[in-house]
Amino acid sequence: MSVSLCGIELSNCLMNASGCWCRTEEELDDLNISQSGAIVSKSCTLHYRKGNENPRYHDNELGSINSMGMPNEGVDFYSKYGLHRRKPYIISVGALSIDETLKTLEFVKNYDLIELNVSCPNIVGKPQLGYDMVELDRYLDIIFSRFNLKIGLKLPPYFDPIHFEQVAEIIKKYPVKFITVINSLGNGLILKGDGVSIAPKGGLGGIGGDYCKPIALANVRQFYQLLKDTDIDIIGCGGIKSGRDVYEHILCGATAVQIGTHLVKTGTGCFGRILNELSKYVGDKSLNEIRGKLKVY
Numbered sequence: 001m002s003v004s005l006c007g008i009e010l011s012n013c014l015m016n017a018s019g020c021w022c023r024t025e026e027e028l029d030d031l032n033i034s035q036s037g038a039i040v041s042k043s044c045t046l047h048y049r050k051g052n053e054n055p056r057y058h059d060n061e062l063g064s065i066n067s068m069g070m071p072n073e074g075v076d077f078y079s080k081y082g083l084h085r086r087k088p089y090i091i092s093v094g095a096l097s098i099d100e101t102l103k104t105l106e107f108v109k110n111y112d113l114i115e116l117n118v119s120c121p122n123i124v125g126k127p128q129l130g131y132d133m134v135e136l137d138r139y140l141d142i143i144f145s146r147f148n149l150k151i152g153l154k155l156p157p158y159f160d161p162i163h164f165e166q167v168a169e170i171i172k173k174y175p176v177k178f179i180t181v182i183n184s185l186g187n188g189l190i191l192k193g194d195g196v197s198i199a200p201k202g203g204l205g206g207i208g209g210d211y212c213k214p215i216a217l218a219n220v221r222q223f224y225q226l227l228k229d230t231d232i233d234i235i236g237c238g239g240i241k242s243g244r245d246v247y248e249h250i251l252c253g254a255t256a257v258q259i260g261t262h263l264v265k266t267g268t269g270c271f272g273r274i275l276n277e278l279s280k281y282v283g284d285k286s287l288n289e290i291r292g293k294l295k296v297y
């Protein structure tokens with residue numbers, strides 16, 4: 001079940017999605033002793049950030065909605081946590097302004113990989129960078145010209161073939177190590193009774209869980225095909241709650257996967273159960289043999 005992600009050995013292909021069970025020291029400690037193959041931190045900023053007003057998370061039987069607003073302890077905390085971990089550690093950095101991202105990256109230490117989050121849908125007044133091709137290109141140009149770090153990108157869901165092509169072309173210009181697809185489906189709405197279920201932005205928030213799986217699989221698949229001639233790894237994220245879901249992400253081209261809503265709902269025990277289920281689909285093959293082998297007509 002072990003995999004190599006960007007040259008780093010993981011005991012298995014499962015990890016948490018950034019934002020899920022990874023903000024506080026207690027949560028990170030839970031991940032550290034869980035059966036996940038790696039830990040991903042909450043997307044961090046230069047300083048502590050309170051985030052949006054409550055209630056800001058709600059779930060139902062099909063998934064979740066959140067508008068957390070990137071609450072986090074600040075980069076120094078997540079960097080220092082890297083000293084304690086006993087498995088590969090990915091620090092997620094929230095891409096707010098370019099100036100802040102540059103300053104934050106200066107402070108990132110004690111990590112294996114950086115996941116640059118260019119897709120948070122919940123910052124009031126700030127569009128998702130991943131949907132602005134010109135700005136994304138400019139942003140990456142500045143970052144990669146200043147830093148020689150192992151950086152991957154957390155991308156928003158794309159829906160149109162032309163957007164997949166445009167993003168893939170931008171990514172290929174830079175030494176991007178991996179992409180994580182997808183972040184939550186931005187600005188959805190889940191009702192609770194006759195009203196909204198969360199407070200910020202009039203109830204709009206990022207949608208996770210079962211709602212996301214078909215879109216996540218399509219994003220993994222499309223980027224797998226478009227990035228075939230590179231060594232950029234793909235981390236699948238969206239709608240994973242069983243071994244079968246992981247298997248589907250790997251068939252579409254994922255090297256590793258992240259678990260979000262299901263982890264929040266059920267806790268870190270889900271990693272062991274999902275691994276057990278996955279082993280039945282994988283049999284005596286390696287994950288490398290299965291990756292990308294989606295059958296098509």
Ligand code: RRO
Pocket residue numbers: 019043066067068069070071094117119120121122183184206207
């Ligand atoms: O903190 C959040 O509101 C949040 C972030 Br940074 C993100 O990338 N995706 C999401 O659904 N919520």
